[in-house]
């Protein structure tokens with residue numbers, strides 16, 4: 001034990017010197033261009049065009065033909081979801097997709113909110129923009145940009161949008177009413193993919209910052225989990241005077257500082273030293289099992305996507321069933337890791353097959369799985385902790401909704417290293433990685449109380 005502590009101290013001190021000498025820098029906004037070929041001098045067209053999701057019969061027939069031709073493999077006896085998607089169950093999902101799932105109905109649901117596209121930095125950016133319906137007299141709506149992650153889409157927010165734009169009709173206080181903007185990350189769904197290498201989270205944050213300015217918002221809130229959490233964090237770093245508050249349902253904290261290493265070694269025995277609550281201890285310890293092995297077991301996809309996205313993506317873009325298995329396995333395990341032990345992956349415990357397949361359809365019809373996977377290469381392909389934004393603290397007031405089944409729990413003590421102005425940190429009673437999709441009301445309430453706290457000040 002003593003040796004471990006001494007070793008950790010030495011390594012920690014070195015790492016601390018290296019990564020965490022806090023410089024009071026801000027992240028430059030920068031500029032970029034992601035269109036094909038060379039950038040033209042022509043001024044960018046700034047028009048915002050209404051957009052509707054449409055599907056041709058041809059696209060649907062092609063999908064059905066491919067579903068009909070699927071070559072399944074047999075699962076190992078009793079393996080459930082421990083080897084990945086149970087292919088016996090996959091047959092059931094595919095049979096529903098083929099004959100029960102009504103895409104036309106889902107299209108109406110998708111198109112119930114106004115969609116738009118506009119060109120930014122050479123590529124077409126898609127977004128949903130919903131204004132409040134029953135804004136109480138004398139009140140102005142608060143703009144909020146909500147950013148999805150992988151393997152999700154703007155659709156993850158669909159159950160939350162009415163709670164924020166029309167809270168009174170859903171039994172919530174209408175003290176704060178929002179105008180919601182849900183963009184698609186470039187290369188995801190209906191946003192055009194970058195044609196150039198290097199379109200990372202900071203570039204996407206800048207693109208979304210330009211989008212918000214183009215829409216006329218000088219001040220706004222930002223919310224996200226997964227990649228959305230990183231993009232919104234970068235947004236708060238490049239435009240701190242425009243982002244009024246940052247709300248996250250996942251925190252990516254690098255654990256490379258001396259105090260953090262000590263908290264890993266000593267946190268279970270001396271939680272008070274690090275301000276750990278019982279809930280932190282429950283979620284993090286024993287550390288090897290709950291965090292370390294968990295990350296190793298569940299992050300293979302990330303290694304592939306951060307190195308050779310185009311190779312692995314090739315078959316996924318060619319096979320709707322392969323795509324569904326790859327995406328939906330995440331909606332099983334990332335919602336609750338114990339779902340690996342369910343024969344059906346527990347998929348329908350928290351989601352409907354209609355909602356799950358709608359998200360898969362967004363990837364399928366747009367052929368965007370490869371470009372979505374490339375985002376890992378752009379963000380972590382050069383290593384973790386090396387990008388400039390990772391070393392710069394976030395000063396914008398931050399609210400964190402911490403779900404118990406999140407992939408890696410980030411205690412307040414760690415989060416504070418990066419987010420130096422945390423005004424609310426709440427342990428959610430249930431739910432996993434897809435907070436907005438899984439527990440829309442819980443997440444909406446947390447955003448409302450966070451904004452309430454900020455606006456009071």
Ligand SMILES: *[C@@H]1O[C@H](CO)[C@@H](O)[C@H](O)[C@H]1NC(C)=O
Pocket residue numbers: 075076077078079080081086087088089092343344
């Ligand atoms: C796969 O799922 C089905 C339920 O859809 C179940 O009957 C079967 O036992 C499962 N197979 C394995 C190997 O777990």
